Amino acid sequence: MIELSAVTKVFTLTKDQRKIVGSSDLRPKLFTAVDSVTFKCESGKVFALIGPNGSGKTTTLRMISTMMRPTSGSININGHDTAENDRLARKSIGFMTNQTALYDRLSPYEMVKYFADLNRMEKDIFEKRCRDIFDRLDMHTFANKRIGTLSSGMKQKTSIARTIIHDPDIIVFDEPTTGLDVMTSRAIIELIRNSKEEKKTIIFSSHRMEEVKTLADNIGIIYNGKMIFSGSKDDFESEMDSVSYDDTLIKLIENA
Amino acid sequence: MNIIFSIFKKELTDVLRDRRTLFFMIAMPVIVMPLIFIGSLKFQEYQNKKSEEKILNIALVNESGETKIRDYILNQKGVNLIEDIDADSLEAGIKSDSLQGGLYIGKNFLNNISTNQMGAVEIYYKSSDLMSKAKKRINNALDQYKNEVVAGRLLRFDIDKNLLEPLQIIDKDMSTKKETIGKALGGLVPYMLVIFIFLGAMYPAIDLGAGEKERGSLETLLSSPATKFEITVGKLMVVSLTGLVSGLISVVGITAPMYFIDNIPDQIKSTVLEIISPFMIISVIFLMIPIAIFFASMLLSISFYARSFKEAQSLMGPLNIIIIVPLMLTLGPGIEIDHITALIPLINVGLLTKEILAGSVEPIYFIETLSSLLFFAAIGIRFSVYWFNKENTIFRV
Numbered sequence: 001m002i003e004l005s006a007v008t009k010v011f012t013l014t015k016d017q018r019k020i021v022g023s024s025d026l027r028p029k030l031f032t033a034v035d036s037v038t039f040k041c042e043s044g045k046v047f048a049l050i051g052p053n054g055s056g057k058t059t060t061l062r063m064i065s066t067m068m069r070p071t072s073g074s075i076n077i078n079g080h081d082t083a084e085n086d087r088l089a090r091k092s093i094g095f096m097t098n099q100t101a102l103y104d105r106l107s108p109y110e111m112v113k114y115f116a117d118l119n120r121m122e123k124d125i126f127e128k129r130c131r132d133i134f135d136r137l138d139m140h141t142f143a144n145k146r147i148g149t150l151s152s153g154m155k156q157k158t159s160i161a162r163t164i165i166h167d168p169d170i171i172v173f174d175e176p177t178t179g180l181d182v183m184t185s186r187a188i189i190e191l192i193r194n195s196k197e198e199k200k201t202i203i204f205s206s207h208r209m210e211e212v213k214t215l216a217d218n219i220g221i222i223y224n225g226k227m228i229f230s231g232s233k234d235d236f237e238s239e240m241d242s243v244s245y246d247d248t249l250i251k252l253i254e255n256a
Numbered sequence: 257m258n259i260i261f262s263i264f265k266k267e268l269t270d271v272l273r274d275r276r277t278l279f280f281m282i283a284m285p286v287i288v289m290p291l292i293f294i295g296s297l298k299f300q301e302y303q304n305k306k307s308e309e310k311i312l313n314i315a316l317v318n319e320s321g322e323t324k325i326r327d328y329i330l331n332q333k334g335v336n337l338i339e340d341i342d343a344d345s346l347e348a349g350i351k352s353d354s355l356q357g358g359l360y361i362g363k364n365f366l367n368n369i370s371t372n373q374m375g376a377v378e379i380y381y382k383s384s385d386l387m388s389k390a391k392k393r394i395n396n397a398l399d400q401y402k403n404e405v406v407a408g409r410l411l412r413f414d415i416d417k418n419l420l421e422p423l424q425i426i427d428k429d430m431s432t433k434k435e436t437i438g439k440a441l442g443g444l445v446p447y448m449l450v451i452f453i454f455l456g457a458m459y460p461a462i463d464l465g466a467g468e469k470e471r472g473s474l475e476t477l478l479s480s481p482a483t484k485f486e487i488t489v490g491k492l493m494v495v496s497l498t499g500l501v502s503g504l505i506s507v508v509g510i511t512a513p514m515y516f517i518d519n520i521p522d523q524i525k526s527t528v529l530e531i532i533s534p535f536m537i538i539s540v541i542f543l544m545i546p547i548a549i550f551f552a553s554m555l556l557s558i559s560f561y562a563r564s565f566k567e568a569q570s571l572m573g574p575l576n577i578i579i580i581v582p583l584m585l586t587l588g589p590g591i592e593i594d595h596i597t598a599l600i601p602l603i604n605v606g607l608l609t610k611e612i613l614a615g616s617v618e619p620i621y622f623i624e625t626l627s628s629l630l631f632f633a634a635i636g637i638r639f640s641v642y643w644f645n646k647e648n649t650i651f652r653v
Contacts, residue, residue, distance in 0.1 A: 095479035099472030
């Protein structure tokens with residue numbers, strides 16, 4: 001389970017960053033990327049975090065994954081406050097983005113083994129789980145080839161195996177299908193579905209409303225760092241004037 | 257500790273499969289060092305031989321009727337004497353490079369010499385022509401002539417030639433061959449060592465910092481149970497090791513030519529092999545370890561800061577100059593290791609290595625230098641960890 005309570009993230013902007021966000025020198029050098037965000041993701045449920053570019057989705061997911069620390073507020077991962085014990089919290093997390101984020105000079109087996117070692121998995125448990133995952137994803141034929149020589153589909157499978165090797169209770173996906181082809185996207189969507197069946201807690205950010213419609217149980221809309229909507233898919237659909245999820249998202253943002 | 261070892265093991269495997277790293281870590285010092293050594297020796301030898309054997313056009317304008325100088329010039333090796341020439345043509349010939357040297361003997365020369373006065377001669381040459389030995393060959397001929405004239409005059413006045421040499425100076429050079437060659441090599445060795453440690457550490461540092469950012473793998477690594485401290489230390493160990501190995505291989509590169517170059521004089525060869533003793537190697541390794549850690553921490557910090565591989569490369573470029581300048585200072589005369597210079601990083605390495613190679617190192621300076629380097633290495637590690645902990649560095653856009 002993931003629980004965010006009044007989480008805020010304020011960045012001190014560098015000169016370059018001020019130019020990017022369009023801030024002049026006269027304005028304050030602080031930028032609130034996430035502003036007092038509160039929501040909960042339960043196990044066995046899929047939470048979709050949506051919003052336009054630069055709204056604070058990635059920062060929120062990075063704080064959940066403990067890569068970043070909140071300026072204020074608290075994040076609780078499976079009963080562990082990330083401010084107090086981020087290592088324990090991270091042991092329950094698998095993190096994935098649309099980039100495969102792999103090491104080209106390692107083999108898929110070495111890649112997966114590396115993350116198992118970082119999670120301090122016992123050798124026997126690792127070998128068994130690795131075999132199961134490689135069976136399920138049909139990875140045995142390329143398990144010992146260099147990642148740099150693999151096709152994008154094979155790389156994506158390796159990335160999935162790396163994410164779930166330590167059997168995390170929580171899986172965080174940051175725009176997992178952005179820029180990917182249909183076949184590769186499907187593998188990730190399947191992973192989300194399977195993880196849900198395994199009663200894992202899943203949070204993903206996305207721009208694809210079709211994915212949200214298909215996968216999400218709960219939806220959070222973040223805009224300018226603020227959570228402007230948080231509720232179940234039914235709650236979201238009750239806000240709909242038309243059949244389009246896109247139109248509803250735009251309406252909610254415009255009313256914010 | 258297990259996690260640091262896992263990171264170290266993975267990064268080392270990854271780095272050792274990178275051809276670029278292998279080139280800078282192994283191939284460069286193994287190939288470049290002997291090439292520099294053998295190449296410079298061979299080139300110098302070739303140039304000396306070429307300039308010695310070169311036939312030079314030397315003109316003689318003799319208005320005095322003196323004949324002995326002509327004979328002495330003709331006795332010099334590699335001289336093509338041109339005599340049917342006037343003073344104006346001599347100058348023009350030198351300027352146009354058709355002549356490499358010339359000698360003008362005026363009308364009164366022979367008269368002055370025979371009346372025990374000074375006879376003036378003019379030597380024409382171009383000092384800008386570094387390869388030309390014309391002046392040297394003319395001087396040799398004139399020296400022989402001068403000795404003959406002086407001997408004749410002393411004989412005529414019945415003077416013992418020892419009257420002109422009141423001092424008998426006997427050189428007692430107390431330097432051993434090892435000291436002389438050690439101090440001479442001492443300038444080059446730390447220079448090469450430091451450069452190769454730097455180059456050997458540079459590419460792995462870029463790959464493990466900015467490269468990870470570019471691939472997007474840093475985010476997944478940060479979401480693993482490894483702490484930022486463990487990640488930094490694991491990476492630092494690998495970058496330091498590659499720098500250290502590169503430095504060690506450069507020592508092999510310096511030593512190896514001694515075994516397979518024939519035309520190094522035996523005395524120099526045996527002295528150099530005596531210098532490269534187990535003591536020297538162990539002492540230099542002790543110095544190299546903290547230097548490698550210090551460089552690794554600086555390079556990794558820059559790499560963490562850079563947005564991309566390319567940016568990291570351009571940020572590291574100026575560092576080359578920063579490390580070379582202190583080492584160049586140690587090549588100058590008058591700068592010696594003392595309690596102050598032993599504390600200044602890189603300068604202390606340059607000076608102490610000279611002493612180690614010469615076999616005259618004082619333990620106190622070794623301890624001071626090592627302490628100073630370890631201190632800076634510790635600061636480097638601390639800085640890297642601090643830098644990697646900064647979200648603005650890691651997630652810089």
